Amino acid sequence: MDTLLQQVVNAISLGAIYSLFALGYSLVFSILGVLNLAHSAIFMSGAFFGVLAVNQLGTPLWLAFILAMVGAGLLSVTLEFVAFRPLRRRNAPRIAQLISSIGAAILIVNIGQLIFLQQFGRTEAYFPRELVSLDPIIIESLSIRIAPIRMIIVVVSLLLTILMQYLVGRTQIGQHMRAVAFNQQTAALLGINVSRIFVFAFFLAGVFGGAAGMFYGVVFLNVTPFIGEDVALIGLTAIVLGGMGSIQGAVLGGYLVAGLQVISVVLGGSSYRNAVVFLLLFAILLVRPQGLLGQSESTRA
């Protein structure tokens, strides 16, 4: 049995991936007020672009990582144009946007599946073992084992999170994003190009989702068109837990969910890992739907 400290280390490296993924969800939600249920497909596309770059183009890992982020970002922007913008133009109800994003998710996953079959002959691909050193560094005095790649992931995730905070909090485009999130009409009156902000938000969300997907693929080595489904609800749980639309909340939620999973595996075995997460999701929605860091939203019109 691993030590407690070892569990903490495991939870942190998993949490880093979850929180990157949740950040993308949260960003789009905070600006559009709409949940992009295709974000898990974007996550998958990140891993897919990464594995494609490494295996078919022979790029080094860092370049594959950048390609994965950009590719996922562009795919995410495409979604904005195809699945969200036409509905917004028509002033369609929010339910319509949820449905179109579900449609987009199914579409991407299934197209992904076709491409997998065509490229790899099956719906599974691997990052080459020698490319990512999985041999753990062992710290005897603390009895911790940690793979260097996981350490890199945690560091890069933290850097990206800080970058996002900086972008949203300190830059002009971030200011514009916050204005659009607050009120689209007012923002437009202030001369902000609202459509451009949406495109930027989707790109950013895609980049983060893609990065998370690539990391996930690297850590578990194998990539399938269905890996988005593993994290879809986990990401939702993270942002609901942290408070929908809150950036810090998404990060916190990601780590908390990872921690919870690790704890439940230790206590109850791996078959209850996700059950615990979803029960938590349920409980949060019922008791405090605004989440831990979210603003209390009046339910009245």
Next chain:
Amino acid sequence: MLELINVSRGFGGVQALSGVSLSVPPQRIVGLIGPNGAGKTTLINNVSGLDHPNGGQILFDGQPIEKEPSHRITRLGIARTYQNIRLFGEMTVRQNLLVGQHSLGRANILEAVFFSPRYRREERQYRARAEELLERFGLASVAGMAAGNLPYGDQRRLELARALATEPKVLLLDEPTAGMNPTETKALGEHIQDLRNDGLSILVIEHDMSLIHQVCDEIYVLNFGQIIAHGTSDEIRTDPVVIEAYLGRDDDGAA
């Protein structure tokens, strides 16, 4: 009939209503006026159960109702209209009036499936009552139109008719003439007076002073969440406090 005793409602730091007391006696039309943001709509929301006061009591027929939810209050006999019209836009005019009678019936879905006598009797009554209201408010010719496609004045009248469909004892009207021209306003005023003569008690929020003077038996003036004056139309018109607080400053609605 309807009585507010010391009603307060605060949102965070803002006190929308503080210690408001007013009463709507049976068969009277009571006007509530005040500048924008004075708390008029908050007051109506609190009476109609859409919102609930932090303190004080609201009595209807002597019963406290301040904690009751919206649908219960309607069932007790208080109906309302909204400042920015809330019709069921995709339903026809007639269907809006049928929905209005929801709380009058008892027949459940199984009775509808098996055409029970009670179901048939109730449906007949709904239809008859709807036709009556259509006639009364001059909406018969548009009965089959989607409510959302009606001209503005018709929408206002339909909303009033729909409120009456619930068979209320007290009617709360939130700026019923907003957006109407003088002729329409005058006609609506006559409708409101007819309703009082039929036995209803009515509380009207208005910006349009001509309507207030035309129909109200007594008037309350609300400013910064407090009642600052109460009296007849003539008394209010000459009250210096009112003139200073309201008529003298308000520049966007008072006519």
Next chain:
Amino acid sequence: MDALINGLIEILKPIGITEPVFQFMLVNAILGVSIYLTLYCGLFSLANAGFMAIGAYVGVILTQSFDLPLFGALLGGMIAAGLIAIPIGIPTLRLRDIYLAIATIGFGEIVRIMILNFDDFVGSILTLVQGERVRFTLIEGARGIKGIPKLTESWHLILFLLILMFFLTRLHHSRLGRAMTAIRQDEIAAASMGINVVYVKNVVFIMSAILAGAAGVFSGHLTRIVTPQAFGFDKTVDILAFAVLGGTSTWFGPIVGGLVLTALPESLRFLKEYRGVFTGLVLLVVIVYLPGGLINTTSWSKFIRRFTNRPESPPDENSGHSTTRAN
């Protein structure tokens, strides 16, 4: 009846619709109605696959372990789904669109995980109680229950659907039906008509669950195997696609959607390989370009105009305001 059905199947065979396909079309029409009821009331609930799973498992256990006839299993499955909907609906239906969607997706997953671990879980409780190791097998976790006899017949489904259609027409002429429409359009105004919004939502949620449960019982006795994998989020998405494709403005839409979307991949063989792509496209394209679904003729004409003619010219923005906008 049998002769009629056989005749119908003969007619449909040339376009690839065999009796099993025909039966699944009918099951899916029921499922389409199930999600339609909640959508019609403005509720975006995605719990249908979960309730379908409950119906399927309860129904199959009733026929297999308790030797009940299909009719008894049908009642049992519907009641079980309806009963479980009560404690789920009361807390979750207070939530608004997105939150309700997430909560109901979560519910579906919890059902799936519970099915996976049910035997182990009961086994370990029994072990605890009896003090000796007990192996409990009833629903076989991920392996699923196999070898179920094919008890569902076409006429069961046709009869069920006919009764359902009659019920739906009556619903629309009832207080409940009008209240549902009112709630979808404006909850606050509906409440001021004296409609108990929370109550109506719960009733609708329960009706939706009961229908999904019935579809589960039927499909369990058609596929002859029930596994938790068959009732995942994918299934809910399929169900959603039935309603969206057909349109949700009247009850007719989801039935058409369920029939058409099930038949299409069989009639057009090439679609079978790209089934998922097709489902995704249906959801996306219909919602974006054909709001109101197949049955909505006005959106059809707009759709056709869009691709045959030049688009309707937008209101001329530059005529009146150009001077004020220039600076």
